[in-house]
Structure formats: structure tokens, C-alpha cells
Amino acid sequence: MELIGEYRAVIxxxxxxxxxxxxxxxxxxxxxxxxxxxxxxxxxAAGMAPGEAFDTVIAGIGGTLGFIAVVIGLGALFGAIIExxxxxxxxxxxxxxxxxxxxxxxxxxxxxxxASIPVFFDVAxxxxxxxxxxxxxxxxxxALAFGLPLLAGLATAHAFIPPTPGPIAVAEILGAxxxxxxxxxxxxxxxxxALAGPVYTAWLDKRGxxxxxxxxxxxxxxxRPAAGEVRAGAGLTAGLILLPLVLILAGxxxxxxxxxxxxxxxxxxxxxxxxxxxxxxxxxLWLLPAQSPEQKSRLGDALGRALExxxxxxxxxxxxxxxxxxxVDTGAGAQLADxxxxxxxxxLVAGYVIALLVRVAxxxxxxxxxxxxxxxxPLAGAAGLGAADxxxxxxxxxxxxxxxSHVNDSGFWLVNRIxxxxxxxxxxxxxxxxxxxxxxxxxxxxxxxxxx
Numbered sequence: 420m421e422l423i424g425e426y427r428a429v430i431x432x433x434x435x436x437x438x439x440x441x442x443x444x445x446x447x448x449x450x451x452x453x454x455x456x457x458x459x460x461x462x463x464a465a466g467m468a469p470g471e472a473f474d475t476v477i478a479g480i481g482g483t484l485g486f487i488a489v490v491i492g493l494g495a496l497f498g499a500i501i502e503x504x505x506x507x508x509x510x511x512x513x514x515x516x517x518x519x520x521x522x523x524x525x526x527x528x529x530x531x532x533x534a535s536i537p538v539f540f541d542v543a544x545x546x547x548x549x550x551x552x553x554x555x556x557x558x559x560x561x562a563l564a565f566g567l568p569l570l571a572g573l574a575t576a577h578a579f580i581p582p583t584p585g586p587i588a589v590a591e592i593l594g595a596x597x598x599x600x601x602x603x604x605x606x607x608x609x610x611x612x613a614l615a616g617p618v619y620t621a622w623l624d625k626r627g628x629x630x631x632x633x634x635x636x637x638x639x640x641x642x643r644p645a646a647g648e649v650r651a652g653a654g655l656t657a658g659l660i661l662l663p664l665v666l667i668l669a670g671x672x673x674x675x676x677x678x679x680x681x682x683x684x685x686x687x688x689x690x691x692x693x694x695x696x697x698x699x700x701x702x703x704l705w706l707l708p709a710q711s712p713e714q715k716s717r718l719g720d721a722l723g724r725a726l727e728x729x730x731x732x733x734x735x736x737x738x739x740x741x742x743x744x745x746x747v748d749t750g751a752g753a754q755l756a757d758x759x760x761x762x763x764x765x766x767l768v769a770g771y772v773i774a775l776l777v778r779v780a781x782x783x784x785x786x787x788x789x790x791x792x793x794x795x796x797p798l799a800g801a802a803g804l805g806a807a808d809x810x811x812x813x814x815x816x817x818x819x820x821x822x823x824s825h826v827n828d829s830g831f832w833l834v835n836r837i838x839x840x841x842x843x844x845x846x847x848x849x850x851x852x853x854x855x856x857x858x859x860x861x862x863x864x865x866x867x868x869x870x871x
């Protein structure tokens with residue numbers, strides 16, 4: 420009984436994680452409500468008084484969302500402006516004409532990687548799918564000959580490169596610097612997308628293993644601008660997409676290499692994620708203005724719906740922050756960290772394994788990231804990691820939450836519908852590609868952790 424009392428908080432945490440999975444899987448409970456419920460019950464079960472438990476939950480939500488709500492909201496608006504400008508289509512039109520099958524795979528991967536930085540995965544896929552079908556028709560190849568590399572690029576950027584919500588949420592919970600996360604995410608992402616996209620697709624194609632697919636509701640292949648519509652230029656669009664990333668990286672580098680003074684302060688100002696995204700939104704509205712009535716209407720609609728998916732991510736992230744705070748205030752996190760360190764498990768490995776297990780169990784990459792980040796944060800804190808190592812833990816958690824997409828993942832069914840695949844074909848193509856992104860991301864983060 421004395422031993423149970425000593426580890427009461429840990430037992431409560433383990434029961435809470437199990438309960439979270441049961442609520443989501445068995446009872447189909449909303450992830451936000453489930454996280455709030457299990458965080459509160461875990462605090463009470465660990466011995467907190469009711470008032471103290473609720474104060475901990477409130478502090479966890481507020482502490483997490485004070486930063487992340489602004490960044491995810493601005494990122495969503497930035498992506499909506501890019502989407503409405505037609506810049507992604509212009510970028511694709513500039514990159515794709517005249518390329519052969521081999522170069523087309525690499526180009527599609529690069530396009531997916533770039534497009535998914537400001538735009539949500541599902542939105543980017545719907546925008547670019549017509550171009551995939553057009554290229555496949557021209558080359559007389561299955562749509563997945565170009566679609567799978569595109570999916571690999573979209574999944575990689577969505578997992579590893581802010582301002583996409585997942586890595587931002589994990590970085591905030593773990594206390595990682597976004598500049599380091601962007602740099603590490605780009606380094607790991609290039610390796611991951613190459614393996615999961617062009618290399619894996621070429622291997623399948625060589626063996627005649629690419630399914631043809633019959634979309635139930637084929638998307639139009641003609642994506643030419645309407646009469647009177649002027650789309651954003653490809654080069655300008657690419658520059659604007661990269662603008663906030665460059666600013667955030669510059670701010671991080673300035674803190675590392677410049678002495679305190681006005682120059683460093685200026686870089687830190689424009690390199691703060693709030694300022695970088697505000698500058699990107701303003702520059703995009705100024706340089707890519709809506710000109711035709713159709714574009715103005717599309718911009719208004721895009722801005723109006725931009726915060727709908729962002730709002731869901733923000734709420735789930737806040738609930739994850741509450742769960743993390745319960746671990747901290749009850750002492751469960753410190754006990755788990757000591758146990759993991761005693762077993763020789765590093766935060767990077769623990770974060771990947773936990774995220775992968777939660778992802779397989781309940782499907783949502785976001786919930787997997789948030790849950791794993793909350794459980795890994797005390798371990799990372801106890802290990803005393805530097806900025807680079809902490810960023811690599813973020814990448815490892817995101818990698819774990821990307822792998823083994825299957826029938827409980829909404830992304831699985833989106834790919835299945837758009838490309839008209841059977842469930843088995845979707846598992847053999849998209850699920851394997853997502854798992855390659857996951858394994859390559861984990862391997863890349865491990866290698867980089869030995870070098871930094």
C-alpha cells in the first residue's frame with residue numbers, strides 16, 4: 420500500500436491515458452472533451468482537491484494557448500490568402516509542364532512539400548489533385564504515379580515544418596524554439612519526402628504495383644483560370660510561402676551569433692513567430708491582391724472558413740496543455756521521467772514510440788502529437804536538453820504521429836476517395852508512404868542528435 424501511495428500520481432496518469440483511448444475509440448467522444456475529462460480525473464485521482472485540480476487544468480490551457488492560438492490562427496489566415504490567390508496552382512503550372520515521369524515524381528514531391536507549409540493537408544490535396552490527374556492522363560500512367568509523391572510531400576511538411584499546427588503545438592508543449600524546429604524539420608523532411616515519394620513510387624511502378632483507381636467523384640483536370648482572373652505568379656508565391664520561415668530562422672540565428680544591440684533586437688522582432696506571420700499575411704495581401712469579383716469572393720470565403728479547422732486544433736492543443744500541467748503539478752511527470760531515464764530511454768525515442776502507439780490506437784495525428792508531447796515534456800525537462808536536441812524531440816514526436824495511417828484516420832479515407840482506391844490498395848500505397856515518412860523522420864532526428 421505504501422508503494423501504491425508513493426506512485427499514486429503515476430498510476431492515475433497511466434489509467435488516464437488508457438481511459439482517453441477508451442473514450443475516443445469505444446465511445447467516439449470528442450478529443451477535446453476527452454482530454455479535459457481525463458486531465459481533471461487524473462488530477463483528482465492523484466490526490467488533488469477539486470479546486471486545485473480545476474486550477475491546474477485552467478493554468479495548463481491558458482499557458483499553452485497564450486502563444487499557440489495566435490500562431491495557428493495567423494498561419495491559417497496566411498494559408499487562406501495563398502489559397503485564394505491561386506498561387507499554388509500557378510506554382511504547379513510553372514513546375515510541371517514538359518517534365519517526364521521521373522522528374523514529374525520529384526517535382527510533385529517538391530510541390531507538395533512547399534504547398535503544405537501554409538495550407539492544411541486536406542485543402543492542399545484537394546487543390547492539387549486535378550493537376551495529378553492531368554499529368555497522369557498526359558503520361559498515360561496511374562494517377563498515383565504522381566499522386567503518391569505529392570502525398571509524401573504534403574504529409575512531410577504537415578508533420579515537420581511550422582507554421583503547420585502539429586509541430587507548433589508540440590514545440591510549445593515541449594518549450595522548443597520554432598526556428599530550430601523549422602531548421603531541423605527541413606533537414607529531416609527533405610530526406611523523408613525523397614524516400615516516401617519518388618523512390619517508393621518508382622519502386623512500386625517498376626513492379627507494376629501502382630493501382631489505377633476509379634474515383635467515385637473525379638475531380639476536374641482542367642484547372643485553368645476563369646476569364647478575367649489573374650493568378651499570383653509562381654516565383655512570388657514561393658517567395659511568400661518561405662518568407663515567414665526565413666524570418667523566424669533569422670531571429671533564431673540572431674540570438675545565437677549577434678551581440679545584444681539594436682541589430683539583434685531588430686532581427687528578434689521580425690523573427691518572432693507573431694511578427695513573422697503578420698508580415699507574411701500583410702505582404703501576401705499587398706502583393707497578391709484579389710482583382711476580379713470572383714477572386715474577392717473566394718478570398719472572403721477562404722478567410723471566413725480558415726479558422727474552422729484551426730479552432731479545432733487550438734482547442735485540442737489547449738486540452739493537451741491541461742494534461743501536461745496535471746503531470747507537472749501532481750509529480751507524475753517527474754516520476755515517469757526518472758523511470759524512463761533509469762531504463763536508458765531518451766526523450767527522442769520515448770516521444771516517437773508514444774506518439775506512434777497513440778496514432779495507431781486512435782488515428783488522429785494531432786491527438787497523438789499532443790498526448791505524446793505532454794508525456795515526453797517532463798522527460799525532456801529532466802534530461803536538460805539544449806535548443807537543437809529539444810527541436811529534434813519535436814520532430815521525433817511528429818514523426819511518430821505520422822506513421823501507420825489506417826482505417827481510423829480521416830486522411831486515409833480522403834486519399835481513398837480522391838484516388839478511388841480500395842481499402843487494401845490504400846493501405847499498400849498511402850499507409851506505407853506515411854510510415855516511410857515516419858521512419859525516415861525518426862531516423863533523421865536520431866542521426867542529427869548525434870551531430871549537434
